[in-house]
Amino acid sequence: MLALVSAAGYGVSDFVGGIASRRVAALRVVIVSYPLAMVLLSVLALFVDGHVTGPAVWWGLLCGFCQAFGVWWFYAALGSGPISVVSPLTAILVAGVPVGFGVLMGERPSAVALAGIAVALVAVVLVSRGVSDEDVTEHRFTTKVAWLTVGSGLAFGLNFVVINEAPHDAGLWPLVFARIAASVMVVLIALVAGQLRVPTGVPLWLALSAGVLDTVANIAMLWALQNSLLSLTGVLISLYPAGTVALALLVLKEKVTRWQVVGMVAALAAVAMIAGG
Template sequence: MVFALVAALGYGLSDFVGGLASRRTHVLRVVLVTYPVGLAGLLLVAPLAGGHLGGFDLVIAMIGGAANGLAIIWFYSALATGPMNVVSPLTALLVAGLPLVFGLVTGEPLGAVAIGGALLAVIAVVLVSREERTAVDEAGPVRFTVRVGWLTVGSGAAFAVYFVLLDQLPDDSGLWPLVVSRGTATALVLAAALVAGQFRMPERSAVALSVTAGLLDAVCNTAFLLALRTGLLAVVSVLTSLYPAATVLMARLVLGERTGRVQRLGLALAAISVTLIASGSAIA
């Protein structure tokens, strides 16, 4: 559970720093730095962790990486063309809910209290991810079209597939599943940037932020993999999906951004859900 919360914190901080960089340059230029930096960080520590990965497990890791890369591309495409206050919570719901359902269906032992906490956490994720609608939002040209809907559902489902596939890989594979999956995702992101005409370095003011986001991404992915190896997919996926709470809190502390009543309710429910999951898992 601790590793899952570390992963959630890392993902939230990485998104916050990456979001700051994206305010200064095109988002594809940001990921052109963050993904290779994250991959380089994993390549440095993977040999120290030992393990090996080959055969069908290697294929699974590559499929998971492809799912992760597509999820990022689809998610940002949905955010760019659709209403964020719909896209973000719907994606978060799928990312938290689908692995939870998969874990329960495949027979992971969870007590009633832990299940209740997990369901509460799913609600918290949606509330925390939801941005308050403003007059600007209502007057803006963005609409939740069929295309945006498919991109949103596709990104949430692809992130969930990545979570599930990573959980299927053997414990003796070390950090190599992350290296392979991140390498595959990096290749997809680079190709997307090339196709979109954004295959160039971000502005100087965004480089340091992008590098920091990449290093944080390597840390949180490592914590997530360790969480899967020491806990249940149903619990780990939900706890990790609480990462928007860290992003919201950092935006308030560093940028002075206001949190709406819906987000504050989500933060409170997130704290309660963590307590329930911890106590319920201990009982189970």
């Protein structure tokens, strides 16, 4: 349940942030949402039992760097390459990295859970495919875009692996230090890109909402990882595109492809298989 709450939080946050990014540059949204999440997590950490230790700081900062580079490279890939290719490839890496590390660390999910992981990986790809072939002709999948796509997927996937190593008695402090590192990084990236300007009006409110949702998603992610296998939790959280697509259908009345519908049904089946296994 915690993993699914995290997936829902990330999915809704991406939807809200995506709407804001249609009005202003994506980096201008992130320089609001990330620092807000940092402040909220810092306040909440004071009320949750936890100790600030060296490992908590180290793993938290490393997680934040993964998040920052993941966002940077992902937006760069989307800006230069075909979304229909970049999004699914990134998503499959986000889901696959925790599985690989979990198995290497000795985790042995049941046969049913492993089958659920396979179904979930397929579901992530299908749900993420949401643009027409026209986008592919306008944006080429060059070598640069390929490296950016692989880099963002690995960075986001490693985010789960790294934060999973944080000591359980640290409470929410690893998330605080993760957001500190990520906030510093995105601000520097925005400065270099000439986008260090806080949005106003509706985009600002959407960015603030994304920050609140991101906070909820991060807390649920940490608690889920602490109470279950990395390989299973990471896959469940990586189903977040389903929430984004569902909201696009309900709120924006966007058309959903046949493959996306199949993907969402497969996602539900995967959740049941992983939970049952």
